[in-house]
Amino acid sequence: MSQQKSDYIDEVDVDESWDEHPSRDELEETVENLEDSGFEVEVVEDAEAALAFLQDEIPAESSVMNGHSTTLEEIGFMEYLNEGDHDWENLYGKVFSIDDDQARADARREAQTADYFLGSANAIARTGALVAADLSGSRVGAYPFAAKHLLVVAGVNKVVEDVETAxxxxxxxxxxxxxxxxxxAYGVESYPAKELVYRQEGTEGRTTVVLVEETLGY
Structure with missing residues (x-):
């Protein structure tokens, strides 16, 4: 079942100014600094364009895995991965079809080395860095090294001034x-136990940040 931020908006007490969009100049500054940090950057107009970019970017027969991402849900990627017409090896589907907890955890760990791993960031610093966290590390564990290619999809609402603000x-x-x-989803509380500040990518073409000019995710 697709989950969106709007499903929880009445349950949380947050400052909604965190979802404000950057100015055009601030967005251009962000793109320039991300590229200077070694990231590929693609700016797209909306969720539909983001999904189309991912469909074109991932070659046929590639193994594909993702960490949980409300953004990927909102742009329709998860539905496309699990039900769409593609020739990818859907590691996500394989992992979560395993009934045994230990075997599923082992498969999930191995899937971190997918040809293409997808996720989002919790914030993007205009200075050219990504910030993300999760409880287990099953998402951010693939980001710095394990995955062959990384695709990070984020709405421009996640762009903020610097790493501290991120x-x-x-x-x-x-x-x-x-x-x-x-x-x-799981009946347990979460916690940002494993936090990643991703300041630089040293492998050319490995990591692409897809910035969507909409409010997506959280």
Whole structure:
């Protein structure tokens, strides 16, 4: 079942100014600094364009895995991965078809090395860094090294001034939403236990940040 931020908006007490969009100049500054940090950057108009970019970017027969991402749900990627017409190896579907908890955890760990791993960030610093966290590390574990290629999809509402502000957005805004989602989905509370500040990519072409000019995710 697709989960969106709007499903939890009445359950959390947050400052909605964290979802404000950057100015055009601020967005251009962000793109320039991300590229200077070694990231590929694609700016797209909306969710439909973001999905189309991912469909074109991932070659046929590639193994594809993702960490949980409300943004990927909202742009329709999860539905397309699980039900759409593609020639990818859907590692996500394989992993979560396993009934045994230990075997599923082992498969999930192995899937971190997918040809293409997809996710989002909790915040993006205009200085050219990504900030993301999760409880288990099953998402951010693939980001720095394990995955062959990484595709990070984020609405421009996640762009903030610097890394310090990005970490504030993670803890003050994104975490309350994720905590509600985790309780709804898994019956347990979440916590940003494993936090990644991704300041630079040293492998050319490995990591692409897809910035969507809409409010997406949290």
């Amino acid at each position: 970490r504030e957005r993670l803890h003050e805004f994104a975490y309350p939403f994720e905590n509600e989602r985790a309780q709804d």
